[in-house]
Amino acid sequence: xxxxxxILVVDDEQNIRxxxxxxxxxxxxxxxxxxxxxxxxxxxxxxxxxLMLVDLQMPGINGIQVVEALRARELDTEVIVLTGHGSxxxxxxxxHQGIFDYMLKTSDPAQIIDRVxxxxxxxxxxxxxxxxxxxxxxxxxxxxxxxxxxxxxAAQAGASAxxxxxxxxxxxxxxxxxTWHQTATLSERSLNLTPTEFRLLLCLAEHSSQMLxxxxxxxxxxxxxxxxxxxxxxxxxxxxxLRQKIExxxxxxxxxxxxxxxxxxxxxx
Numbered sequence: 001x002x003x004x005x006x007i008l009v010v011d012d013e014q015n016i017r018x019x020x021x022x023x024x025x026x027x028x029x030x031x032x033x034x035x036x037x038x039x040x041x042x043x044x045x046x047x048x049x050x051l052m053l054v055d056l057q058m059p060g061i062n063g064i065q066v067v068e069a070l071r072a073r074e075l076d077t078e079v080i081v082l083t084g085h086g087s088x089x090x091x092x093x094x095x096h097q098g099i100f101d102y103m104l105k106t107s108d109p110a111q112i113i114d115r116v117x118x119x120x121x122x123x124x125x126x127x128x129x130x131x132x133x134x135x136x137x138x139x140x141x142x143x144x145x146x147x148x149x150x151x152x153x154a155a156q157a158g159a160s161a162x163x164x165x166x167x168x169x170x171x172x173x174x175x176x177x178x179t180w181h182q183t184a185t186l187s188e189r190s191l192n193l194t195p196t197e198f199r200l201l202l203c204l205a206e207h208s209s210q211m212l213x214x215x216x217x218x219x220x221x222x223x224x225x226x227x228x229x230x231x232x233x234x235x236x237x238x239x240x241x242l243r244q245k246i247e248x249x250x251x252x253x254x255x256x257x258x259x260x261x262x263x264x265x266x267x268x269x
Contacts, residue, residue, distance in 0.1 A: 004028045004029055004030060005029050005030070005050040005051055005116075005120050006029070006030045006032070006047075006048070006049050006050050006051075007024055007029050007030065007031050007032070007049060007050065007051045007052070007053065007116070008031075008032050008033075008034065008040065008043065008049040008051070008052040008053070008054075008077075009021055009024070009031060009032070009033045009034070009052075009053050010033075010034045010036075010037065010039075010040040010052065010053065010054040010055060010058075010063070010066060011033075011035070011053075011054075011055040011058070011082065012035055012036055012055060012058045012059065013055070014035070016055070016082075016105060017033045017035065020053060020112070021033050023109050023112065023113065024113075024116065027113050027116070029116075032047065032049070036058060036059075036060055036061065037054075037058050037060055037061025037062060037063070037065060037066045038060055038061050040052075040054065040061075040066050040069075041061060041066060041069045044069065044070060044073055044075060045073075048075060048076075048077070049075075049077050050077065050078065050120060050123060051077060051078045051079070051080065051116060051119055051120060051123070052066075052067075052070065052077050052078070052079050052080070053080045053082055053116075054066050054067065054079065054080075054081055054082065055081075055082050055083075055084075055105075056081050056082065056083040056084075056102075057083070057084065063081055063082075067079055067081070067099060074192065076123070076126075076127070078100045078119040078120065078122060078123045079099040079100055079119075080099070080100055080101050080102065080103060080115060080116070080119060081099055081101075081102040081103075082102075082103055082104075082105050083102060083103075083104060083105065084104070084105045084106075100115075100118075100119040100122060101115050101118075101119065103115060126195060129195070133180065133181065133182055136180060168180050170202065170205050170206065172205045172208045172266070172268050173268040173269045174186055174187040174188075174268060174269070175201075175205060175246075175268045177198070177201065177202055177205055179202065182195065182198050184198060184201065186246055186268070191245050191246060192245065193242075193245065194241075196221060196222065196238055197238055197241060197242050197245070199220070199221040199222070200217060200220075200221040200235070200238050200239075200242065201242060201246075201266070202221075203216075203217060203220035203221050204217075204256070204264065204265075204266035205266055207266075208266055208267070208268070209265060209266070209267055210265065211259050211262065211263050211264070211265045212263050212264060212265075213228065213231075213262055213263040214228055214231035214232040214234075214235050214262075214263055215227070215228050215231045216263065217231065217235050217263065217264070218231040218234055218235060221235075221238075222234070235264075239256060239258075239264060242256060243256050254267075255267060255268050
């Protein structure tokens, strides 16, 4: 059994809410239920959740819009989308926010508990990684503060070097990415990136002006192999959100360019 987590269940069907909440409570979790997307969104301001299970099709604010509201608040909540329809492909097609998984409402209870456990484990892994990166970054800063002028000059030279190596700061034109702290600025404007968005942008920056295929981007940013078709579906939502954050006009990209059906190129002067 995984450690106890705070879970939000969002579904307009009472029997689904009751079934899922009872199942999750028996597994040792704390469960809050919402009968509509509007109720779920209102809860985001009052409470933080480790995981949300949300129905895809609801009247009013639907499941996709609930996830969008969650991500707009930059809350570190894993998401499993539930659908009553047999076509999972159609269920996932319109989702342009990062989710952990999507499942049929008719899934076996053991399978639901298994996916909940996996989602919570992924969240813990991501938090440990962020904590480790922060600790290392603080140690590096402390060492840098105690170093001599020669070391400071060398660090400055490394920070201004181009991409392609393993510098602490990768610089491409007006884009600067600090790989220790996982922070990025564009034209001195701080970019509020998720960990996946940061890794994806770093991969593109390290191969500036070169096209990276969908599979190359998944391999580089997420560390596993997949088919070109699946890789495209995984990467496109992240590209969509990156453009919202780096492009002056996301509808007419200047920096993050698409090579139709193949991949993407980052070009920043």
